[in-house]
Amino acid sequence: MINRGPVDVIVLASGAPRFDGAVWTELERQTSAGTIRVLDAMLLFRDDAGDYWRLDLEDLPSEERAAVGFIESETRGLFDSEDAETLSEGMVPGSAIVALAIEHVWAVQLVNTIYDAGVEVALNFRVPAPIVDEAFASLEITD
Numbered sequence: 641m642i643n644r645g646p647v648d649v650i651v652l653a654s655g656a657p658r659f660d661g662a663v664w665t666e667l668e669r670q671t672s673a674g675t676i677r678v679l680d681a682m683l684l685f686r687d688d689a690g691d692y693w694r695l696d697l698e699d700l701p702s703e704e705r706a707a708v709g710f711i712e713s714e715t716r717g718l719f720d721s722e723d724a725e726t727l728s729e730g731m732v733p734g735s736a737i738v739a740l741a742i743e744h745v746w747a748v749q750l751v752n753t754i755y756d757a758g759v760e761v762a763l764n765f766r767v768p769a770p771i772v773d774e775a776f777a778s779l780e781i782t783d
Contacts, residue, residue, distance in 0.1 A: 645747035647679065651727060652738045661707060668710040678711045679741040682719035686731040694724045
């Protein structure tokens with residue numbers, strides 16, 4: 641029996657960061673629905689001079705910190721300075737990165753049911769969404 645679902649680490653990069661809250665809103669919606677759990681987030685910025693810095697969630701102003709309140713404090717800290725150093729290496733001046741650790745809560749019951757049935761997962765891999773779209777587009781009948 642497992643207690644946690646699989647975790648994806650997703651790194652979002654932007655050459656011209658525009659933070660309007662839409663991503664946080666959707667993450668909160670998915671968390672509230674019980675589909676995912678955001679375990680941690682890390683924000684990195686590289687200024688025009690080429691210097692980078694990491695902004696911890698706890699360092700956000702109170703209003704913005706409240707916007708990420710759906711990330712439980714006991715799971716924060718999965719990303720460390722070594723992760724920040726590694727991710728910052730590819731950043732260009734004036735860019736930003738948001739790294740997310742997202743647990744697939746929906747999978748916990750499914751995996752436990754599979755194990756209870758005496759079956760084990762022999763292979764598991766992820767196909768990126770753009771490739772799925774391309775595959776389905778190639779199935780469309782053209783006249």
